[in-house]
Amino acid sequence: MLRNDRELKAAKKQLSKLNELYETQMKDLKQKGLTEEQAKDSLSSSFTYARQCQEEIELYEKLKKGELPPENAFSTRGKYFVAARIARGMTQRELALKLGAKESSVSRDERNEYHGISMEKMDKLAAVLDLRVLIESA
Secondary structure (H helix, E strand, C coil), X not given: CCCCHHHHHHHHHHHHHHHHHHHHHHHHHHHCCCCHHHHHHHCHHHHHHHHHHHHHHHHHHHHHCCCCCCHHHCCCXXXXXXXXXXXXXXXXXXXXXXXXXXXXXXXXXXXXXXXXCCXXXXXXXXXXXXXXXXXXXX
């Protein structure tokens, strides 16, 4: 998941390289006698990776516009917290200030998708991000 504009820029550059590589490899495979379908099958993992990269870029751009999908659209609650921060227009530095924490702490927590944070920290994070956290029994 992209967490900031620097990562967005890097992802766009990576996607551009992936697309160029895909086109070059497709051309080479066709010149070696493979059909279009065979060449696509051969490059399916590269295509899948490029598609995932494109989806991450699109999600980040939607979040930057303030569009926050429902929590169940994310594989973890931590990713949802990161998405909410982005959709609220907050940088990691701004979130850290509101939490009374260091920016490096927020960065580390986001890298770890907030895994293992205390209930107190989760409550504070949810309040700052204007989210309601529901805890259900198993």
